[in-house]
Amino acid sequence: MAGRCAVAFALVGCVWSLAGCGGGKPVAAGPQGTYDQHCARCHAQAGQPGGPGIGNAKGPPLSDVPNRPGRSKEWVAAYIRDPKSVRPDAKMMPAFKDTLTEQQINELAEWLTTKK
Numbered sequence: 001m002a003g004r005c006a007v008a009f010a011l012v013g014c015v016w017s018l019a020g021c022g023g024g025k026p027v028a029a030g031p032q033g034t035y036d037q038h039c040a041r042c043h044a045q046a047g048q049p050g051g052p053g054i055g056n057a058k059g060p061p062l063s064d065v066p067n068r069p070g071r072s073k074e075w076v077a078a079y080i081r082d083p084k085s086v087r088p089d090a091k092m093m094p095a096f097k098d099t100l101t102e103q104q105i106n107e108l109a110e111w112l113t114t115k116k
Helices: 001-020 030-038 075-079 101-115
Strands: none
Touching: 030 101, 075 101
């Protein structure tokens, strides 16, 4: 029994150690990296990196944020930080105030509001 546990433990350790070894795509720096890591899985559209193979993403595309009325950098930062503080009816968007730093939130908000 102890032998089986040792083999299982060794196998799990090997898989765990190999999981981060060159298999993943490098993450971009700055707001692009923050978007890729935290936003793309819900907001990237079909065919875009991080998006679904076909169909629509769960969240709306963020490419038109600058064209939406009232979407200032401050509004977007507040929405990223805590969506319900800006829109009480926000349902699917999680709050990132405990996940991202204030600097990441502000850089992402600026990047999104100036993206064309």
